[in-house]
Amino acid sequence: MTPNLNSARRAIQAELSHARQGAAFYSARVEALETALTQLESVDTDDTTLLDEEERKPAKKKAGRRGRAARQEVPGRRKAASQETKQSKRGRISGAATEDSGLPTTGADFWLELVTNEPQSAVDIANAAAAHLGLGPDQKAQVQKLKQRVAPALATLVSTQKIQHAGAGRQRRYFRGDASHTA
Template sequence: MSNLRAARDSLAAELAHARQGLAFYDARVAALEDTLAKLENLNSDAGLREKTRRPGREKRPGAKAAEKTKQAGNLPQTGKEFWTGLIGNQPKSTKEILESAIKALGISPSKDDLKKLSQRQANALHTLVKEKLISDTGAGRERRFYRPV
């Protein structure tokens, strides 16, 4: 009986580990795709802007902000404070943080919204760690984020 219980517990732990890995790589793929798309847009936009814009004519002041709003879709804004507020003293995985974000926003995200939110999360966590507002421990699937005391 105890062998079956131990086997079941082992399989459950392995399944949880695999799900964490899947979430990590899903976020990683989304971030890389987003970066690649931005680079491709920069290349194509730079050539078009030089050809089509007349000298001395600038975009209206709020144009850049309006473009960002269009790209955001149905998701509310998630700034640095939002992501920092989701991280406490106890280390959390990216999956746990993403689940907390969905609850905090009170949304039921579509597949595209989930992808966008994962991209935002990856960028925010990287920036917060770099600015030393939060700390991280571990690597890869075992990486956890927390607020230092």
């Protein structure tokens, strides 16, 4: 055989192999979709049974806004966060920062107390925060977590114009008061 025929044979065999793999994939996909459809149909019949029972009850007139219907529990559906571990909007468990780190909450007021009229670096403010909370060198994990809170807190205070800053990068200094400290 000529080299052209051999390469054509290999190309056709490769294409045939690829087509067989695709057929196997789609047959498995068809089975999965059929299973999902039967599950949905069984849920649908459960819902219509519930609706029939509700339709038999006499309707009561209510004044005011209509509320949302409660969600039906469907087998296989993931449940929301349980009652005892309710999650906040950002996906964290309430109070997780204080439980995990052992640090108290450090809101804007906490950081605002540490910023003075004299320009200070973020490192100086972080060290002052550690001293204010009584964290020693043996508590490296808590000090590290506290230092991770410094930059976002200072950025928030600057953006809300509660404090000012001068410089850029590591040379940036934070202070209260007027802009006479710009360097």
